Amino acid sequence: MSEIRPRDLDEADDRTLAVRAAEGDVRAFEAIVRRYGRLMRVYARRILNSNADVDDVVQEAFVQAWSKLPELADPASVKTWLMRIVGNRSIDRIRRRREHADIDAVAEYAAPESQSPHAKAQAASLDEALSRALSELPEDQRRCWVLREIAGYSYIDIGAELELPVSTVRGLIARARKNLIREMEGWR
Amino acid sequence: MNDDRDDLDGHTIEELSDYLDADRKPYDPSIENSPGCRIALDALERLRSASLRLLEAEASEEPEPDENWIGGILANIGREARAGRRIPIEHPDPAADLGITEGSVRGLVRAAADTVDGLIVGRTALEGDVTVPGEPITVALEATAYFGHPIPATTELLREAVRSALALHTDLLIAAVDVTVVDVHHAPPRPPAGDDAEEER
Amino acid sequence: MSLASELQSVAEAVPGVTGVFPTLNAPGAVIGTAIGLVTGTAPDAVIVTDDDVTLTIGVSASAPAVATCRAVYAALADHLAAASLTPRIRILVAQVG
Known part of the structure; x- marks a missing residue:
């Protein structure tokens, strides 16, 4: 309708996009979704360890992010802030899954194997080793580790989210680290 | 976890994790002066830096989200709130x-x-x-x-x-x-x- | 055709108007929504009570927003006057472009 060609927002920095979206600019919000949609999806997949709910969880997280954007104190940190929301929504989903004992949804995701042989050959070997090792961790260790190392949660927050005592969280993360290091490089 | 203590001079990997999480503060000479602990700390740090890189690398392999999925988000945001x-x-x-x-x-x-x-x-x-x-x-x-x-x-x-x-x-x-x-x-x-x-x- | 949908057509026919949207918090809006829930129909975009006609419009970026809003008012007032109605007409521009 408008004869004004809309400015391409894809190259705007995070801060500008987040400020504009907080003020109601839907196009700026769409640019954020396009910029971080993939990262949020792989992140949710890591926490859920399944493809099953990734679409829904990340969609819900973005819708929630839109309504909470005006509260974001530092718009430049929109990426980590989004990861936090995606993390929370993923954990909510796991809880509900557990309540419904929906075991089928779990374990359908095999991380590194989904990559093409070509991509695999190109991937840095350390990352690849980590990716493989991570997918072989016991469920509870992996979840705690992802929240700690990728989402930057505190032990207390992880305990609250997963309804585990902090001492258990600490133990699970230590064991996860030990297993990962052993798998990756055999540190001893 | 008795194998933890093998060459960590009496420390456990759990303790080293906590120490790293506290940015290696306060300085603990019994950890810092132990070659075994130093090796383990280095490995833990490499692990940590690999973690976010891993996610970014996976994201770059992830297919672009399809338009219906993006449209589903945009259709559900409450525009009148602003x-x-x-x-x-x-x-x-x-x-x-x-x-x-x-x-x-x-x-x-x-x-x-x-x-x-x-x-x-x-x-x-x-x-x-x-x-x-x-x-x-x-x-x-x-x-x-x-x-x-x-x-x-x-x-x-x-x-x-x-x-x-x-x-x-x-x-x-x-x-x-x-x-x-x-x-x-x-x-x-x-x-x-x-x-x-x-x-x- | 209900008066509400008549008025919606009148508003939509004004040059520069891109749409007529349901108004939140308008007098009568809660009742309209409740009726919609019971009957399974979408609530009318234009809300008509004995005293008020309430609507929210979008305006094209190429049309002057305020002038378009006044033009919508004039068109609705004319239409209502033809039926000997003189309610208060509340129009909100909620989207430009």
């Missing part, structure tokens, strides 16, 4: 109760600003009581400027574009358009010159 204040539109007929939302006025300020090359506007604010007709209003804008565009000339173009859009669309009495340049960036890459014709389509 309406802001109700700006009255005067009318001689007392039966008329007309207005325009502050949110849509900010939207047209952004649209006008987006026609100006050399910067991109972030925050837009209408300062003053917009709910009182005839009240002088200051438009406060924050912008990121791009290198290679003279800032005074560019911001002047921005002021003019915003003023004329507000004059066209609203009855607001604009006292000033204040532009604060909050950042200077390299310009986003432009499409090659040959694409201009197509772009104007």
Whole structure:
């Protein structure tokens, strides 16, 4: 309708996009979704360890992010802030899954194997080793580790989210680290 | 976990994890002076730095989200929440109760600003009581400027574009358009010159 | 055709109007929504009570927003006057472009 060609927002920095979206600019919000949609999806997949709910969880997280954007104190940190929301929504989903004992949804995701042989050959070997090792961790260790190392949660927050005592969280993360290091490089 | 203690001089990997989480503070000589502990700490740190890289690498392999999925998000966001204040539109007929939302006025300020090359506007604010007709209003804008565009000339173009859009669309009495340049960036890459014709389509 | 949908057509026919949207918090809006829930129909975009006609519009970026809003008012007032109705007409521009 408008004869004004809309400015391409894809190259705007995070801060500008987040400020504009907080003020109601839907196009700026769409640019954020396009910029971080993939990262949020792989992140949710890591926490859920399944493809099953990734679409829904990340969609819900973005819708929630839109309504909470005006509260974001530092718009430049929109990426980590989004990861936090995606993390929370993923954990909510796991809880509900557990309540419904929906075991089928779990374990359908095999991380590194989904990559093409070509991509695999190109991937840095350390990352690849980590990716493989991570997918072989016991469920509870992996979840705690992802929240700690990728989402930057505190032990207390992880305990609250997963309804585990902090001492258990600490133990699970230590064991996860030990297993990962052993798998990756055999540190001893 | 008895194998933890093998060559960690009495420490466990759990303790080393905590120590690393505390940014290796307070300094613990019994850890720092143990070759076994140092090796383990290095490995833990490499693990940590690999973790976010791993996610970014996976994201770059992830297919672009499909348009339906993005559309599903955009269809579900509550747009009316950002309406802001109700700006009255005067009318001689007392039966008329007309207005325009502050949110849509900010939207047209952004649209006008987006026609100006050399910067991109972030925050837009209408300062003053917009709910009182005839009240002088200051438009406060924050912008990121791009290198290679003279800032005074560019911001002047921005002021003019915003003023004329507000004059066209609203009855607001604009006292000033204040532009604060909050950042200077390299310009986003432009499409090659040959694409201009197509772009104007 | 209900008066509400008549008025919606009148508003939509005004040059520069891109749409008529349901108004939140309008007098009568809660009742309209409740009726919609019971009958399974979408609530009317234009809300009509004995005293008020309430609507929210979008305006094209190429049409002057305030002038378009006044033009919608004039069109609705004419239409209502033809039926000897003189309610208060409340119009909000909530989207430009």
